[in-house]
Amino acid sequence: MEPGIALAPGLVHHPGWLDAASRAALQAEVAAVLAAAPAYTPRMPRTGKPFSVRMTNAGPLGWVSDAAGYRYQPQHPETGAPWPPLPPTVLRAWAALAGYAAPPEACLINLYGPEARMGLHQDRDERDLTAPVLSLSLGAPALFRYGGLKRTDPSRSIRLRAGDALVIGGPSRLIFHGIDRVLAAGDLLDPGEPALPELPAGWRLNLTARRVSPPVAGPVAAKP
DNA sequence: GAGTACCT
DNA sequence: AGGG
Numbered sequence: 001m002e003p004g005i006a007l008a009p010g011l012v013h014h015p016g017w018l019d020a021a022s023r024a025a026l027q028a029e030v031a032a033v034l035a036a037a038p039a040y041t042p043r044m045p046r047t048g049k050p051f052s053v054r055m056t057n058a059g060p061l062g063w064v065s066d067a068a069g070y071r072y073q074p075q076h077p078e079t080g081a082p083w084p085p086l087p088p089t090v091l092r093a094w095a096a097l098a099g100y101a102a103p104p105e106a107c108l109i110n111l112y113g114p115e116a117r118m119g120l121h122q123d124r125d126e127r128d129l130t131a132p133v134l135s136l137s138l139g140a141p142a143l144f145r146y147g148g149l150k151r152t153d154p155s156r157s158i159r160l161r162a163g164d165a166l167v168i169g170g171p172s173r174l175i176f177h178g179i180d181r182v183l184a185a186g187d188l189l190d191p192g193e194p195a196l197p198e199l200p201a202g203w204r205l206n207l208t209a210r211r212v213s214p215p216v217a218g219p220v221a222a223k224p
Numbered sequence: 225g226a227g228t229a230c231c232t
Numbered sequence: 233a234g235g236g
Contacts, residue, residue, distance in 0.1 A: 044230050051229065065229070110229095121229040151228070152233080178229070227236065 002096065010132070010170025011146065013158065014097065017165035022089055023138060029087035030109060030138070030205065033058045036084040037076050039111050045069040052116040059086040061106040061212050063125065070125050072106060072212050090209050093136060097167050100131045102215035112142065112204040118179040120151060123168070123210070131211030132169025138162050138205040143180040151176050159183070160206075179206075 004014040018026060039054040042065040057063060061072040062083045075082055083106075090107050094100075110118070123133050137160045144166070147155030157180055160166065168175065182204045 042229080044228090046227090047230070049230060053229080063229095070229080118229055119231085123229090176228095228234095230235105232233100232235080 004097075004165075004167070007146065007156075007158065008172050008175070010168070010172035011175065012097075012167040012169075014165040014167070015161065016163045017093070017097070018089070018136065018163040020163075023163050026087060026089040026136065026207075027138060029089055030207070033084050033087065033109060037062075037081065038079070039109075040076075040078050043067055051118075052113070053118055054111040054113075054116075056109050056111075057083045058090070058107040058109065059083055059105055059209075063106055063108045063210070072125060086209070087207075090134075090136065090207055093165055094134055094209050097165055098132050098134050098209070099167075099169070100211060102131070102211060104131075104134070104209035105212045106210045108208045108210070110206045110208070112140075112179065112182050112206070114140070114182055114184070114202045116179075116204075117181060120145065120147065120155070120176045120178040122174050122176055123208075124174055126210055126212045128211045128214045129173055130214075132167050132173065134209040135160075135166040135168065136207045136209075137164045137166075138207075140202055140204040141183040142204050142206075143183065144177065145180050146172075146175055146177040148176065149174055 004012040037056045042051045048067040141161045144160045145157040147153045
């Protein structure tokens, strides 16, 4: 597993982990996901207030939020279709960085317009909290804020750029985190084929791979 | 098992 | 910073 920069125990930043070719490949993979599973606007539990971020998913399960609450489900909430397969680049990054044998089951794709934000929150809807969450960034840079295990713990922010990977695991698995703001220009989406017609310059895209359920028990060790 | 991926 |  590659070193990266430990921001806290279990919270590891890998700046520029995806090279230009991998970023282009991932963009093409995201374009395919969006074609099969269009971005939609999630809503807050109970109040139904819309998020500023748009979302879609890939993998056997996807994270969704609406007035009924947060949950993982196998189908797109609007089309009813199963989520498309996990992008190969996400699986490759997981194998290299997650330190977890079983593959991810969900890849949440967050699409941030120039004004989009994500308030401080915990990723705690997964039953398997021993697996890390792996984040990959594309497009415009953004200010990522992270704190501690309590909402009131002090927080810091770092800049995430296109190609950065971030592993959120171990003692940091349940830290509060969010996106303060997307930064203007600077990094545009790499020109790649096929382009992402739904993603104008100035947008940021984040993919988070998650293990939702504990892996089924493997072979039992032989007794002496 | 609160809530709070939101808002003031 | 903190709400109910």
